[in-house]
Amino acid sequence: MNFFKRFSLSRDMGIDLGTANTLIYISGKGIVLEEPSVVAIDRDKTPIAVGEEARKMLGRTPGNIIALRPLRDGVIADFYSAEIMLSEFIRRAHEGNPLGNPRMVIGIPSGITGVERRAVIEAATRAGAKEVGLIDEPVAAALGAGLPVTEATGNMIIDIGGGTTEVAVLSLQGRVLSESVRVAGDELTEAIVQYMRKVHNLIIGERTAEDIKIKLGSAYPIHNEEPVQEVRGLHLMSGLPRTITIKGGEVRESMAEPLSTIVDAVKRTLERTPPELAADIIDRGIMLAGGGALMKGLDMLISHETGIVTHVAEDPLRCVVKGTGEVLKNPKILERILNESARMA
Numbered sequence: 001m002n003f004f005k006r007f008s009l010s011r012d013m014g015i016d017l018g019t020a021n022t023l024i025y026i027s028g029k030g031i032v033l034e035e036p037s038v039v040a041i042d043r044d045k046t047p048i049a050v051g052e053e054a055r056k057m058l059g060r061t062p063g064n065i066i067a068l069r070p071l072r073d074g075v076i077a078d079f080y081s082a083e084i085m086l087s088e089f090i091r092r093a094h095e096g097n098p099l100g101n102p103r104m105v106i107g108i109p110s111g112i113t114g115v116e117r118r119a120v121i122e123a124a125t126r127a128g129a130k131e132v133g134l135i136d137e138p139v140a141a142a143l144g145a146g147l148p149v150t151e152a153t154g155n156m157i158i159d160i161g162g163g164t165t166e167v168a169v170l171s172l173q174g175r176v177l178s179e180s181v182r183v184a185g186d187e188l189t190e191a192i193v194q195y196m197r198k199v200h201n202l203i204i205g206e207r208t209a210e211d212i213k214i215k216l217g218s219a220y221p222i223h224n225e226e227p228v229q230e231v232r233g234l235h236l237m238s239g240l241p242r243t244i245t246i247k248g249g250e251v252r253e254s255m256a257e258p259l260s261t262i263v264d265a266v267k268r269t270l271e272r273t274p275p276e277l278a279a280d281i282i283d284r285g286i287m288l289a290g291g292g293a294l295m296k297g298l299d300m301l302i303s304h305e306t307g308i309v310t311h312v313a314e315d316p317l318r319c320v321v322k323g324t325g326e327v328l329k330n331p332k333i334l335e336r337i338l339n340e341s342a343r344m345a
């Protein structure tokens with residue numbers, strides 16, 4: 001194929017296909033879509049809603065409709081709904097401006113299996129991709145966070161999404177070492193659901209727990225006076241609606257276990273880091289990306305536990321998709337990624 005034709009003004013796409021959110025970047029345009037990764041289907045499997053509209057239905061659907069997340073722990077858990085979701089998001093991203101069959105660069109967790117990788121390639125191909133390139137999320141996140149990953153210096157990035165936490169040490173555009181744990185924002189939310197049930201006998205849904213996590217949660221004691229919040233749910237014994245008040249300290253306590261799993265993954269990765277790169281990381285600090293990076297005090301907790309200064313990236317929720325955009329701007333990296341993925345498919 002003619003090189004100039006292949007890399008001319010094509011409207012290629014970069015996609016962060018996430019457990020919680022999907023974002024799409026189009027060459028020459030920037031980020032054009034940000035939607036929750038949720039699909040609502042009826043009993044006959046007909047799609048009713050996709051994205052934000054479907055998210056509002058989570059936990060609130062009548063018996064004949066299910067709102068579900070096609071991805072779990074960073075990988076496709078339900079192929080049918082993943083394909084519906086991806087096709088619909090790509091259609092919305094086109095906005096009446098057909099892109100033909102674009103090439104797509106998709107961020108995926110670094111720890112996933114070959115079968116899981118092939119499922120992403122197949123879903124994207126069926127959704128209209130001409131060629132698909134997969135990029136490890138931590139590499140994309142580092143590019144999107146503006147880390148100098150092309151230089152011969154060690155950088156540590158921690159990408160905390162909904163389903164996976166990716167800890168990676170990068171140098172010279174490559175991943176030197178990484179660890180992916182299937183514990184991230186969703187587990188923090190789930191830990192709050194479990195705590196409310198066990199300690200307060202209150203049944204709450206995922207959306208309420210996420211709201212508590214965002215408004216009241218912290219990973220490290222950051223307030224002199226702990227904030228409080230009213231929570232509504234169903235009382236376990238009476239089965240009736242009830243409102244109780246909880247404190248910020250309780251929320252932190254409820255999330256202690258998944259938070260320590262994340263911190264342990266960071267420590268293990270640091271222990272395995274070659275000394276020269278470890279010295280660079282001590283100088284430059286650790287970078288946090290992904291929605292989980294917005295958890296208040298998480299940077300302080302990681303600094304406290306590792307002794308290394310930790311920064312939160314600017315716009316952490318968009319780092320991965322911005323990184324896929326950086327790949328689209330770089331024909332050499334793009335070609336390498338497309339070729340690697342073509343061999344895998």
Ligand SMILES: Nc1ncnc2c1ncn2[C@@H]1O[C@H](COP(=O)(O)OP(=O)(O)OP(=O)(O)O)[C@@H](O)[C@H]1O
Pocket residue numbers: 016017018019020021022073074075137160161162163164165184185186189210213214290291292293294295296316317
């Ligand atoms: N302000 C906030 N405080 C704490 N957590 C937050 C905040 N905002 C978003 N989150 C959490 O971030 C997570 C989503 O992050 P993100 O969109 O980066 O994940 P994802 O890319 O969809 O997931 P993955 O990379 O695991 O597939 C959710 O668990 C959400 O609750």
